Amino acid sequence: MERPYILHMITPGKQMSPFDINMAADAGYQIIVPYCEADMKSVTALTQDAIFSRGPKGVARTGIFIGGRDAVVAADMLETAKKAMVPPFVVSLMADPSGAYTTAAAMVASVEAAVLKQREQGLKGLRIVVLGGTGPVGRIAGVLAAQAGADVALSSRNGIDVAEEAAQHTGARFGVTIHGISGGDRAAVRTSIADAEVILACAAAGVQVVSAEDLGFAKKLLVAADVNAVPPEGVAGVDVMDDAKPIQGTNAVGIGALAIGNVKYQTQHRLLVQMRETPKSVLGFAEAFAAARGFIAESATKAG
Numbered sequence: 001m002e003r004p005y006i007l008h009m010i011t012p013g014k015q016m017s018p019f020d021i022n023m024a025a026d027a028g029y030q031i032i033v034p035y036c037e038a039d040m041k042s043v044t045a046l047t048q049d050a051i052f053s054r055g056p057k058g059v060a061r062t063g064i065f066i067g068g069r070d071a072v073v074a075a076d077m078l079e080t081a082k083k084a085m086v087p088p089f090v091v092s093l094m095a096d097p098s099g100a101y102t103t104a105a106a107m108v109a110s111v112e113a114a115v116l117k118q119r120e121q122g123l124k125g126l127r128i129v130v131l132g133g134t135g136p137v138g139r140i141a142g143v144l145a146a147q148a149g150a151d152v153a154l155s156s157r158n159g160i161d162v163a164e165e166a167a168q169h170t171g172a173r174f175g176v177t178i179h180g181i182s183g184g185d186r187a188a189v190r191t192s193i194a195d196a197e198v199i200l201a202c203a204a205a206g207v208q209v210v211s212a213e214d215l216g217f218a219k220k221l222l223v224a225a226d227v228n229a230v231p232p233e234g235v236a237g238v239d240v241m242d243d244a245k246p247i248q249g250t251n252a253v254g255i256g257a258l259a260i261g262n263v264k265y266q267t268q269h270r271l272l273v274q275m276r277e278t279p280k281s282v283l284g285f286a287e288a289f290a291a292a293r294g295f296i297a298e299s300a301t302k303a304g
Contacts, residue, residue: 050091059090114223127220129193
């Protein structure tokens with residue numbers, strides 16, 4: 001009798017996301033068990049309970065998923081679970097807190113694909129401003145863009161101090177240089193995007209962070225991407241379905257929330273399948289970015 005595929009889903013929050021549970025089931029996991037309000041010590045204990053109870057063959061059909069709402073805490077939990085393994089008892093691991101890793105990966109990969117149509121260097125050397133940059137998606141999008149060679153600034157509506165603290169903390173944790181910039185009022189937003197070649201809008205749902213008038217100040221803009229699917233659009237003129245569509249009144253193209261969301265969905269599905277099919281996988285936002293790039297490249301080949 002074949003052993004079932006079991007996914008243990010760990011979160012420091014009060015509940016595990018139904019979205020992630022559905023995704024895990026659709027990726028082929030047969031038994032899915034959430035563990036809520038977990039701390040770092042819990043991660044070690046739960047990991048070792050999971051690995052020692054199934055034997056070397058059983059661990060090949062066992063996975064651990066890290067959720068939550070904090071991108072940095074999830075990375076630390078992933079590392080803690082990895083260190084808790086005792087070979088040959090090693091299971092596959094994946095982290096995607098509130099979908100932040102796969103959403104950020106999809107967003108940056110989609111922007112990169114649009115930029116590559118305009119310049120062969122991709123994101124390298126571009127000025128990228130992340131509006132709503134102190135949230136989980138904004139932070140990881142900033143890290144991925146910085147790793148790709150961009151000059152990244154995280155913006156916060158709470159001002160420069162909050163933005164700089166988030167930028168320094170995130171940059172130090174993941175080994176990149178990120179700056180903070182104020183988005184505390186309309187004038188600050190306009191100043192922040194004046195030299196931006198890419199805008200990543202990662203603010204809360206239903207909040208427009210860049211108006212049509214604001215876009216007039218972004219003279220160097222090449223691409224604006226928005227993950228807000230709730231009206232009004234986060235960036236004026238960028239519809240949720242837009243996929244590198246010209247933004248009226250500018251020289252830039254826009255990428256909307258549902259276009260990004262399609263890449264995010266495919267990315268998360270691929271990673272969950274990879275975790276199930278490839279024993280000992282360790283999947284974080286770097287692997288999510290690679291998967292998103294792969295999906296976009298495949299889609300372009302099929303379309304061409």
